[in-house]
Amino acid sequence: MRKFPVLLSTIVAASTITLSTTSISAQSTDDLNKKIDELQQQQKELEQKRNNLQSDSQQTDKKINKNLDKQDSVEKEINSIDTDLQATLKQISTKETEITKTNQQVEELTTQIEQLKKEIALLKERIKKREALLKDRLRNIQQNGGGMKYIEVILGSKSFGDFISRSSAVNTIMDQDKSIMEQHQADKVAVEKNKIDVENKKTEVEQKKQSLQNQKQDLVALKGQLDNQLSKKETLMASLKDEHEELEAYKVSVEEEQEILARQAEAAEKAKQLAQSEKSELEQLAREREKQQAEQKASPSKPSNSPAANNSPSPNPESGSESGSGSGSGSNTGSTPSPQNNGGVLNYPISAPITSHYGPRGAFHHGTDFGAPIGTPVRSAASGVVIMTNTEAQAGMSGYGNVILVSHNINGQSYTTLYAHLNSIGVSQGQTVSAGQVIGASGNTGQSTGPHLHFEVHRGGWNGAKSNSIDPMSVLN
Numbered sequence: 001m002r003k004f005p006v007l008l009s010t011i012v013a014a015s016t017i018t019l020s021t022t023s024i025s026a027q028s029t030d031d032l033n034k035k036i037d038e039l040q041q042q043q044k045e046l047e048q049k050r051n052n053l054q055s056d057s058q059q060t061d062k063k064i065n066k067n068l069d070k071q072d073s074v075e076k077e078i079n080s081i082d083t084d085l086q087a088t089l090k091q092i093s094t095k096e097t098e099i100t101k102t103n104q105q106v107e108e109l110t111t112q113i114e115q116l117k118k119e120i121a122l123l124k125e126r127i128k129k130r131e132a133l134l135k136d137r138l139r140n141i142q143q144n145g146g147g148m149k150y151i152e153v154i155l156g157s158k159s160f161g162d163f164i165s166r167s168s169a170v171n172t173i174m175d176q177d178k179s180i181m182e183q184h185q186a187d188k189v190a191v192e193k194n195k196i197d198v199e200n201k202k203t204e205v206e207q208k209k210q211s212l213q214n215q216k217q218d219l220v221a222l223k224g225q226l227d228n229q230l231s232k233k234e235t236l237m238a239s240l241k242d243e244h245e246e247l248e249a250y251k252v253s254v255e256e257e258q259e260i261l262a263r264q265a266e267a268a269e270k271a272k273q274l275a276q277s278e279k280s281e282l283e284q285l286a287r288e289r290e291k292q293q294a295e296q297k298a299s300p301s302k303p304s305n306s307p308a309a310n311n312s313p314s315p316n317p318e319s320g321s322e323s324g325s326g327s328g329s330g331s332n333t334g335s336t337p338s339p340q341n342n343g344g345v346l347n348y349p350i351s352a353p354i355t356s357h358y359g360p361r362g363a364f365h366h367g368t369d370f371g372a373p374i375g376t377p378v379r380s381a382a383s384g385v386v387i388m389t390n391t392e393a394q395a396g397m398s399g400y401g402n403v404i405l406v407s408h409n410i411n412g413q414s415y416t417t418l419y420a421h422l423n424s425i426g427v428s429q430g431q432t433v434s435a436g437q438v439i440g441a442s443g444n445t446g447q448s449t450g451p452h453l454h455f456e457v458h459r460g461g462w463n464g465a466k467s468n469s470i471d472p473m474s475v476l477n
Contacts, residue, residue: 028282029279029282029283029286032275032276032278032279032282033279036272036275036276036279040272043269043272050258050262053254053258054258056254057251057254057255057258060247060250060251060254061251063247064244064247064248064251067240067243067244067247068244070240071237071240071241071244074233074236074237074240075237077233078230078233078234078237081226081229081230081233082230084226085223085226085227085230088219088222088223088226089223091219092216092219092220092223095212095215095216095219096216098212099209099212099213099216102205102208102209102212103209105205106202106205106206106209109198109201109202109205112198112201113198113202116194116195116198119194120191120194120195123187123190123191124191126187127184127187127188127191130180130183130184130187131184133180344474344475344476344477345382345410345411345415345475345477346381346382346408346410346415346417346457346472346475346476346477347379347381347382347435347436347476347477348381348476348477349370349378349379349380349381349417349419349453349455350370350372350376350377350378350379350442350453350455351372351376352370352371352372352376352442352452352453353370353371354368354369354370354371355369355370355371355452356368356369357471357473358469358470358471358472358473359471366456366466366469367418367420367454367455367456367457367469367472368454368455368456368471368472368473369452369453369454369455370442370452370453370455371450371451371452372442372451372452372453373442373451374423374441374442374443374444374451375423375424375441375442375443376441376442376453377438377441377442378419378422378438378439378440378441378442378453379435379436379437379438379439380406380417380433380434380435380436380437380439381406381408381417381435381455381457381476382406382408382410382415382417382435383408383432383433383434383435384406384407384408384409384417384432384433385406385407385430385431385432385433386404386405386406386427386428386429386430386431386432386433386439387405387406387407387416387429387430388403388404388405388429389402389403389404389405389425389427389428389429390402390403390404391425399446399447400418400420400421400446400447400454401420401421401422401443401444401445401446401447401448402420402421402422402423402424402425402440402443402445402446403418403419403420403421403422403446404418404419404422404425404427404439404440405417405418405462406419406433406439407461413459414459414460414461415457415458415459415460415475416457416458416460416461416462416468417455417456417457417458418454418455418456418457418458418462419439419440419453419454419455420446420453420454420455420456421442421443421444421445421446421448421451421452421453421454422440422441422442422443422445422453423440423441423442423443423444423445424440424441424443425439425440426438426439426440426441427439427440455472456469456472457469457470457471457472457475458470
């Protein structure tokens with residue numbers, strides 16, 4: 001249900017337009033002057049309220065534009081954050097791919113290390129065998145007098161050919177020993193080099209892996225920050241959209257209030273013109289009486305048979321108006337039966353039992369419910385002016401279904417009565433109604449759980465917060 005948060009509570013209070021059903025001759029010029037002054041004051045107040053609403057509408061437009069600008073700005077920020085987030089996710093994916101490759105390299109190096117360990121073991125075994133062979137040779141050389149034996153072998157040659165053979169054999173033996181020593185030294189160097197290469201590669205890959213993991217952690221932390229920023233911006237955007245909807249709804253309510261104020265101004269002008277007409281008739285009646293009295297004084301001994309001499313002029317009976325708080329009658333009016341007399345100022349709106357009272361019942365119930373079949377006549381609780389009718393098809397007050405609001409002025413106090421969930425509406429906005437006049441029929445429209453009349457009374461005007469609501473039983477006859 002749309003709320004009317006600004007001035008509706010005072011709009012209805014301003015429309016204290018009630019018409020008198022008593023004869024014009026029973027009213028005084030002072031009473032009519034007072035009524036005209038009050039209506040003029042109401043018109044001024046209504047005009048002031050309309051100006052205030054116009055200003056309020058302009059301020060709301062500014063707030064809506066500001067809200068939309070902020071939405072655009074936040075939308076750009078969200079897009080920027082989302083772009084950064086997508087880039088970060090891509091970088092994280094790249095780092096994960098690199099880490100996977102590095103893990104594969106680590107596995108390959110681990111395999112290489114195992115292979116190198118086997119090769120190192122073989123080299124160590126060959127070195128061990130060579131070392132044993134070299135030890136044996138050195139031991140034999142020491143036992144046989146060192147290198148002099150080679151000379152003896154050469155000098156012991158029996159011929160030049162034998163000398164050549166023996167020299168070649170000695171050289172071969174010495175070359176083999178030298179080769180063994182060189183290979184032995186090369187194997188030792190290779191073992192050390194392979195060992196260093198493997199350790200360096202392993203260290204390098206492990207450092208690369210650690211660097212990639214650190215980079216990934218940084219990117220994951222950045223992603224967390226971006227996710228947090230995005231969440232905050234999305235929350236802000238949702239809040240701005242809610243605010244925009246509220247501002248739009250508020251703007252609509254202000255426009256509706258402006259429309260209601262315009263109707264109220266028309267009704268006040270109509271009532272003022274009627275009061276001025278009544279005043280003119282009363283003044284004409286006074287002049288006719290003065291003229292009659294003057295004629296009687298001028299001819300005291302001469303009886304008069306004219307109707308003016310015997311009867312006071314009476315106003316046109318069709319130009320009369322309705323009483324402010326009594327129970328009117330007519331072709332479509334009648335009194336509503338009252339179970340008890342509480343000394344109240346309003347009549348019962350319907351002949352039906354009460355099914356729910358005013359007060360808390362989970363959520364606060366701001367009215368009194370009368371259980372009645374669909375189509376039961378609903379009557380105005382007092383004379384007044386219909387300030388609004390609303391159907392389910394119209395925007396605003398949808399929870400009430402088909403609803404009528406009527407303003408009353410009783411003993412100087414303004415009231416607003418509300419009749420909800422109606423099946424049909426028999427009056428229109430701005431129409432004057434008398435107490436007991438049928439204004440509609442009960443139903444089951446809006447947010448209703450069954451056929452009934454929901455009846456509210458507000459001291460002053462109705463508003464969405466229902467801050468002026470009172471217990472209807474406290475003012476019903």
